[in-house]
Amino acid sequence: IMKKHPIILDVDTGFDDAFAVLFAAMNQEVELLGITCVDGNTNVHQVVKNTLKVLDAAGAGEIPVSKGATKPLVEEPLYAEHIHGADGMGDLELPESSRNIDRREATELLRDLVESRPNEITLVPVAPLTNIANFITKYPASAKKLKEICLMGGSASVGNATAMAEFNIWHDPEAADIVFKSGIPITMYGLDVFYLPIITEAEAQRLTNSNEKSAQFAGKLLLSSMRRLKQNVTLGDYGAVAAVLRPSLLRTEVFDVGVETAHGLVRGMTVVDRRPRLEL
Ligand code: BDR
Ligand code: CA
Numbered sequence: 162i163m164k165k166h167p168i169i170l171d172v173d174t175g176f177d178d179a180f181a182v183l184f185a186a187m188n189q190e191v192e193l194l195g196i197t198c199v200d201g202n203t204n205v206h207q208v209v210k211n212t213l214k215v216l217d218a219a220g221a222g223e224i225p226v227s228k229g230a231t232k233p234l235v236e237e238p239l240y241a242e243h244i245h246g247a248d249g250m251g252d253l254e255l256p257e258s259s260r261n262i263d264r265r266e267a268t269e270l271l272r273d274l275v276e277s278r279p280n281e282i283t284l285v286p287v288a289p290l291t292n293i294a295n296f297i298t299k300y301p302a303s304a305k306k307l308k309e310i311c312l313m314g315g316s317a318s319v320g321n322a323t324a325m326a327e328f329n330i331w332h333d334p335e336a337a338d339i340v341f342k343s344g345i346p347i348t349m350y351g352l353d354v355f356y357l358p359i360i361t362e363a364e365a366q367r368l369t370n371s372n373e374k375s376a377q378f379a380g381k382l383l384l385s386s387m388r389r390l391k392q393n394v395t396l397g398d399y400g401a402v403a404a405v406l407r408p409s410l411l412r413t414e415v416f417d418v419g420v421e422t423a424h425g426l427v428r429g430m431t432v433v434d435r436r437p438r439l440e441l
Pocket of ligand 2: 173175177
């Protein structure tokens, strides 16, 4: 019997978030329990719309999708529409979804799902960590019942939003700080691996020509992004879900990671302590 991984996604869909959603919704090894949406690449209302459209493209069953934070904990949002398109997801002019949004706010959905499956669930945030920080602050006892967090965010080398900060952490460093200090076991799927799963134009074209609705959607999204960015593109956030299913494909090491929240040159940097541990 195949073991299914119970997963909750937290997204800011988002061109590459779309692949994380598509993959989690369609992969037989994933039990996708719910999706929470947050302000990030674009505003949270648009993020919800985009996410529902991806679930349509995936032909997914009923999966609770809820709206979360409309802005970072402290600062005003800065969007990334130059990367993701005016609608945040490639401007494909997809039909609106008729799916309903879950009536619970993101932190409440997280609480209910975690309480229903204590110590089993892997939370996969691929977006700024505002919802997750709010969940930890509001429902600390429930948050402790997560099995682990495998997040896309941060970097052990250079950044993308700024020289040293990765976008998801940089968008809400105060939230990231709360999450990294929470004591919940965290795997950081950072920029060091994020850009590696590359798709070529020929591969994207092949998907577009498929008879499968989900593959056509993926292909069109990839081609639109290739045109905007004028290069081959990464599947990005998808990798954080893949890392949960196939941890042995990635080399991981244990380090202390701090988040810089000061308003200087490296705000939003994940400071990875690589010093050798002295056993004194
Ligand atoms: C991260 O930022 C977003 O733009 C992407 O969706 C990804 O989650 C990469 O820095
Ligand atoms: Ca994202």
